[in-house]
Amino acid sequence: MSDVRELVLALPEDELRKYVLAQRWYGSKSEEVASVRAVDAFPLRPGGAEPLLAVAVVEVRFAAGTHDLYNVPLGLRRGDGGFASADGWSAFDALEDEELVQGLVELLRQQATVEHEGGTVQFCTIGDVGEGGAVRAMGSEQSNTSVVLDERLVLKLYRRLEAGVNPELELLRFLTEHGFPSIASLEGWAAHVGQPLDATLAILQHYVPVRRDGWTFALEDLAAGGNGFVPLVRQLGEVTGRMHTVLASEPSDPAFSPEEPSVEALALIVARIDEEIEQVFASLPDLAELEPLEGRADQLRDRLREMGQSGPLGRLIRHHGDYHLGQVLWTEADDWVVLDFEGEPARPLRERRHKRSPLRDVAGMLRSFSYAASASALEHGIEPPTGWEGRARSEFLAGYLAEADPTIIPDGSVLDRRLRLFELEKALYELHYELGHRPDWVRVPVAGILQLLDEEPP
Numbered sequence: 001m002s003d004v005r006e007l008v009l010a011l012p013e014d015e016l017r018k019y020v021l022a023q024r025w026y027g028s029k030s031e032e033v034a035s036v037r038a039v040d041a042f043p044l045r046p047g048g049a050e051p052l053l054a055v056a057v058v059e060v061r062f063a064a065g066t067h068d069l070y071n072v073p074l075g076l077r078r079g080d081g082g083f084a085s086a087d088g089w090s091a092f093d094a095l096e097d098e099e100l101v102q103g104l105v106e107l108l109r110q111q112a113t114v115e116h117e118g119g120t121v122q123f124c125t126i127g128d129v130g131e132g133g134a135v136r137a138m139g140s141e142q143s144n145t146s147v148v149l150d151e152r153l154v155l156k157l158y159r160r161l162e163a164g165v166n167p168e169l170e171l172l173r174f175l176t177e178h179g180f181p182s183i184a185s186l187e188g189w190a191a192h193v194g195q196p197l198d199a200t201l202a203i204l205q206h207y208v209p210v211r212r213d214g215w216t217f218a219l220e221d222l223a224a225g226g227n228g229f230v231p232l233v234r235q236l237g238e239v240t241g242r243m244h245t246v247l248a249s250e251p252s253d254p255a256f257s258p259e260e261p262s263v264e265a266l267a268l269i270v271a272r273i274d275e276e277i278e279q280v281f282a283s284l285p286d287l288a289e290l291e292p293l294e295g296r297a298d299q300l301r302d303r304l305r306e307m308g309q310s311g312p313l314g315r316l317i318r319h320h321g322d323y324h325l326g327q328v329l330w331t332e333a334d335d336w337v338v339l340d341f342e343g344e345p346a347r348p349l350r351e352r353r354h355k356r357s358p359l360r361d362v363a364g365m366l367r368s369f370s371y372a373a374s375a376s377a378l379e380h381g382i383e384p385p386t387g388w389e390g391r392a393r394s395e396f397l398a399g400y401l402a403e404a405d406p407t408i409i410p411d412g413s414v415l416d417r418r419l420r421l422f423e424l425e426k427a428l429y430e431l432h433y434e435l436g437h438r439p440d441w442v443r444v445p446v447a448g449i450l451q452l453l454d455e456e457p458p
Helices: 004-009 012-022 099-107 167-177 214-222 230-247 265-282 288-293 296-309 359-380 388-403 413-438 443-454
Strands: 033-043 052-062 065-076 085-087 091-093 113-115 117-124 134-138 144-149 155-158 185-192 199-208 211-213 328-331 336-340
Touching: 004 052, 004 065, 004 091, 004 185, 012 033, 012 052, 012 085, 012 265, 033 065, 052 099, 065 099, 065 155, 065 199, 085 288, 091 296, 099 117, 099 134, 099 144, 099 155, 099 185, 099 199, 099 336, 167 185, 167 199, 167 230, 211 214, 214 328, 214 359, 230 336, 230 359, 230 388, 265 296, 288 443, 296 443, 359 388, 359 413, 359 443
Parallel strands: none
Antiparallel strands: 033 052, 052 065, 065 091, 085 091, 113 117, 117 185, 134 144, 144 155, 155 199, 185 199, 211 328, 328 336
16 A cells, blocks of 8 residues: 555554643543544655655544544654554554654745645745754643744644644734734744645744743742742733734734724623633532632622623734733743734634634733732741732733823723633633633632632722
């Protein structure tokens, strides 16, 4: 059997299942799996020298009847040694092979179009990316896989495949073309067009040398006394404000032009959060960490109504969508860089591309300060210094308001209410996420919800 696609489709299900379900990027660990199989494959190096290279589309089907598709680049060589084998060939992770990674970058450099039976894989670049170099794994990701080439480029592979353009590709391309400096600029991308779906497969970015991500920075600082991080948070707020200003700066581009919210927009947001409260409280498992929330659904709805009082919402723009300390980096140049513009991974891709209030990003970062303070105490036994979270919030907001386009956000007491509204939305999302992925962390979003419940109304 010499056809690359047929080789991939013939990989035994039990071997493929064992491999996929053991990977960090596999995102449905709490679901009961019915089957795992390759449903398609896009040969990228057909008929060439070994190892062969192909993108496998792997379907994970669940007992509930739903399914996810995963992007699994494979190397194929004759003989043994991979995680699966078929007809005398073995399959292995292509991103662990330096030659194959360099081959992917070469396809990008050439802006190649590789046709297969059902469609094409298109490789695109912005400018000259040069040749690939030494390859090392990024090593810190959960839902995707990135490799660094020659300490100059980062190839990021999207693992879960959904139909449509990945919002990160759209946002990075826009910000790169508009000269926004506080990102790892976009250098290229790979996308599939045709059957079984149109989807973004990977992006290529400039590599930015960093000292640490914001989450690690905050926790290390708290462990050391809490004096080094907060003075830099205003700078983070300024970067965030400038980012939103750029994203709201192109009235002629329908994908990015700011929009006025409809008259019912605020009511719809409140109704959606009310529905999330209903869903969360209707299915709370029997965990000791959840006991402080028992019987308080109506009280939380009362707080929601206070937060959602009528008034301006601000304008709707494209935004980061999953903004927290883990998504920002403190660089060797003593500045902040924003990364991972995919949006909240639990939400459908089409929803992550919607325009929304930029205050959702602001609230996400404010929740992240609370998360860091809670995690320091609850997970590491280190109580934050008195007022640490409040100072971080104040510094971030001061920097943000100094740089953000004032036409896209409300002001005064309305701003406070809207921030609390989106903080509640984020905390409920966190609770749902932790229940499904990290039950040991449930007490952290619980602490955030209790804080919103018990504080004085804005």
